[in-house]
Amino acid sequence: MSRIGVFVCHCGENIAGTVDCAEVARASGELPGVVVSMDYKYMCSDPGQGLIKQAIKEKRLTGVVVAACSPRMHEPTFRRACAEAGLNPFLCEMANLREHCSWVHEKGETTTQKAIDLVRVIVEKVKRNQPLYPIKVPVTKTALVLGGGVAGIQAALDIANAGHKVVLVEREPSIGGHMAQLSETFPTLDCSQCILTPRMVEAAQHPNITLYTYSELESLEGFIGNFKARIRKKARSVDEKLCNGCGVCTQKCPTRKIPSEFNAALGMRTAIYVPFPQAVPNKPVIDREHCTFFTKGKCRICEKFCQAKAIRFDQQDEIIEIPVGAVVAATGYDIKHTDFFPEYGYGKYKDVIDGLQFERLASASGPTLGAMKRPSDGKEPETVVFIACAGSRDPAKGIEYCSKICCMYTAKHAMLYKHKVHHGKAYVFYMDIRAGGKMYEEFVRRAIEEDGVNYVRGRVSRIYEEDGKLVVKGADTLLGARPIEIKADMVVLATAVVASPGAEHLAQKIKVGYDRYCFLSESHPKLRPVETNTAGIMVAGACQAPKDIPESVAQASAAAAKVCGLFAQDELSREPVVAVVNRCAPPVYSTCVGCFLCEQACPYQAIEREEIKTRDGRLIKTVAKVNAGVCQGCGTCVALCRSKSIDLQGFTNEQVYAELLAL
Amino acid sequence: MKLGYYPGCSLLGSSREYGESFCAIAPRLGLELQEVPDWNCCGASAAHNLNRELSLALPARVLGLAERAGFAEVVAPCSACYSRLAVANHELQDETLRRRISEIAEVEYRGTVRIVNVLEVLARFASDSLARKVVEPFKHRVACYYGCYLVRPPKITKFDRPEDPQSMDELMKVIGAEPIDWAFKTECCGAGFSVSRTDLVAKLSGKILNDAVRRGAEAIIVACPMCQVNLDLRRDAITGYLGREHTIPVLYISQAIGLALGVDEQSLGLHRHIVPVALSQNTTAEPVPVEPVSSGREDA
Amino acid sequence: MHGNAHEVVDDIRLGAAVKEVTGESVADCYQCGKCSAGCPLAAEMDYPPSQILRLLQLGMPEYDEQALRSHSIWLCLTCEMCVCRCPKEVDLPKVMEFLREESFRRGMVNPKARDILAFHKAFLDAIRHTGRLYEVGLIGSYKMRSFHMLQDMLAAPKLLLRGKLKLLPHRIEGRDAVSRIFRRTIGKKDDSE
16 A cells, blocks of 8 residues: 655745645645655755655655655755665655746646646656666776877876776877877967877877777777777788888888878878877878879888888788777867868968968978978968958858867967068958967967067958969958958968868767767766766867867866766666566567567667577567666657557656546 | 840940840850840849839849740840849749739739849850850950859859859850969959949959959950940040050950851951950960059058 | 838838848848958948948947948949858848938938939939930930039040940830839939939
8 A cells, every 4th residue: 555755845935935835735645645744844955854754764655755846956865865764766756846836837726736736646656656776787997088189198098097998099090189280389389299299108108098090980889888899990001019110111112292181281291101200109001092002003112121021011900899888089170271261262372271281381390390481482471461260250151150279379370470480470360369268368469569460350351362472352440441451471271170070970970969060069068068968978179169278188187087987886877767678477478579669769779689588499589678778768669669568667657647647 | 945035225235246246146056045025124233222122123024024925044144134133033032022013013023034144054055065166266365254243142143153253264265265363353343333433443443454464364255244344445544543555355255255156256246346356366475564453551 | 121111210220220121130240341351442432341330230320320421332332242251141232222222312322422323313314214224315314413524525436436325215115114113113202303
């Protein structure tokens, strides 16, 4: 027999101001099955919870209804209280008298009546509640970090230093990401590679980190704590164990005219190459699309000269399967290139370059060894125009957002240029200056006040070439929007930051949401910025939204902390509100007929097939089975099942119908 | 194929040679043109500068008459007329507006006519018909000048690309010309200010002409009567602005095509130009050394 | 959008009127200046295009008036370059068209735009009764309105010699319908200025 206790909360004036709580308590006390009913000012407080616990013990309650705020607010509080009093927490339910009643209606008799109805409905449900026990799943304490840029490296190091194993996967031949391409970083003007390479080496040498470069994620299956990742280790055509990084092969390779990705197409590389001298690992890769041996069947010079006999033309891609417990997506970003801009030449002017290209020009390890030489003829540019907001904040071009980092790196670029070409003239065409970080505003002012960079507020309408100069037609909106024309030797476009190529495909592989720009979606923009809605998968760095290095590093550490939190337990506890396919005695075994509509419909792929066999192995029938570790309790399968063989624990069909009938 | 033809006022008057040359090449390209019966002036810039309803009603009458005559497509070789008709057509997709304007225009228009760009019409024949019929390749370096309305506003024209368009260049290549890459392809010539502010036309068209000349063009090819008038009839004013005289001729696209197809100069109206159309046979002439002209506030 | 809504326009601020009549929202413009940078005649204007829009953004009567009395709106060639490059796709040519009509209607036309206005009126004179442009009539009417008696004295013979100037107008059959169109639209206002 049911012995239900009803506890009506005033919630200060939130509920009591509109609903007559004493009356609700009195009316609820008269419901069949209710043995105690009371009201109190703040049920969630210690004394309030005390009242519930006492009632459970004294009245030997079999179920508790707390009529108060939304369960999203305090369900865990009250369930814990019940558990402490010895009652299974899932025998406690809440009736929402606040969000569903007092907050949306005027004070009056009808409102109180509605509150009474709400309580009655939940009482009927609780009568049919079954005790449920949390589901435990084991946790594999290995983390998978996708992306070897600064965010990925930071996350990997943090997790590894906490004592857990990490697998770091990077699709380029070396880790380092875009940060390795930068010359100096704002606001300190630290040499980018100087601060990054120690971290890169640490990541490669860390005993807890396994590094797979020139590799990509092939597939990810499973669920939180129990993922199975398949990594495709692309064929380098070089045996990494034998190669000693001497570099002779790259010197001897006859194919030398391939645009270097690392140098943003401003320099060339060979077919067998190491992307940059400080690459980690410092082992070459053969670009099979351009290598003469792979395209035409001739050459093999690298093989001839390799002392370590490490060249392996017949090497195949390798698929490696790894069980992991958590994933950190840190796949970074890309930028729009100059061909995106019709009014700036559709990419045909060699001296109109983008930000990464400027970084390579300015970099001491770049194609010009850090000298300011413009791409077309190698002359030192005397006048350089920097255009901010090129593509960003531009709904007409399809990119509405602000790319966040460009105001800062444009100031940096202008400063670097002035430091190298003292007599040169630098102009920055801007709309606003967004310099909100620590020491950022001071940095920009330094560019203007100390380095003499000319800031012009206005956008540039078009650029065309005339007599070896680039004519830049802009406007000075601070001077009455007067047109201003500058004849520049070089133009640097601060192009929009966009999602990394393949981001959409990757997001679909790991089943993480993404927005229309293909940036991965965080769980909550303010309160849960590094988790995703897919349990067990965290996100860090620019793949979530454009951001600078300090923020990427901070996010990476935050994601690592979440992963460590997950790994702090040997087992994960999950709410048992999951679907269950019924089982009964032979010869039926289950009313499930094996149509597997539920399997097709389940958004989380939580339905499996179970073969029911006789003792000697003969198959009787194949029925559906819910993987309690993955199921999110959405109820889609329950609604679909034609034979009513699947039900949702905690929200069974019987319970829901009872609620409806009580109305 | 039968196409509705809207000459517009200029093609009968001050830019007669455009109409003549277009009608001369049409039959050779298999293009059957039929004038929209009793067409009226589209209103040009005057109407839309002073009264919106007038600027819609005048084209609406034309569209209604074209529809009544059974045309699915109408070509208006004058770029300004093309723009006025196409813009009105676009606005009149709104049913309430269309009904009101039809009443004012006294012709019912149901919105079924499409206004076609002259370059689009010519491009339809470029690949097979035109290429095969070239008898005298137009072996000259040309600056293809598109002006404003052939490619703008992009939402209306939906043709080629507004920056550095290529459709006219492609057509010229088909007839054997060498189109140059230059910087003023789509800059405005001064349009309707030809009479009221000839000084501004001199400046704007002067810059265009100057750029074409200094990059080695032997002729400027246009598809708009206003552009042609501003670059041709107003050559004296341009000379006054630039400080030196240039003799580069300005041809309509239909005239260039006509010459390539072997049509005689008389039929193409070449004698009607102010600046004589005297194209040398020597196509390897060096570009004339000419200084660029700058504008606006310049920071040296 | 809704064509003429003059009754509404007089009582509300110009920016709101722009929205009402053209559908364009002046708040969309973030004053980047790209339109002014690409406008062929910005250097001649008292208020370059982005500034005209700025005058409308604050909803202040004195700024509204400055916009209507500006030379800029009459210098605008409707070359459509601004809207083609505008990152917010604000249809500035449409706004300019509205401002011109308002300026004309309220008699606030900038004196410097006298010749431009004279030409537009002369053009309309020349098509109102015949249905098509009578070019000789156009020049004649323009000279009378602008007092530029020697205008194009040299050009006219050049055109005449080359058969490009028709001395007699062509009158279409529907010319009365065209006159009625004028009366129903612009003819509502007495434009005998």
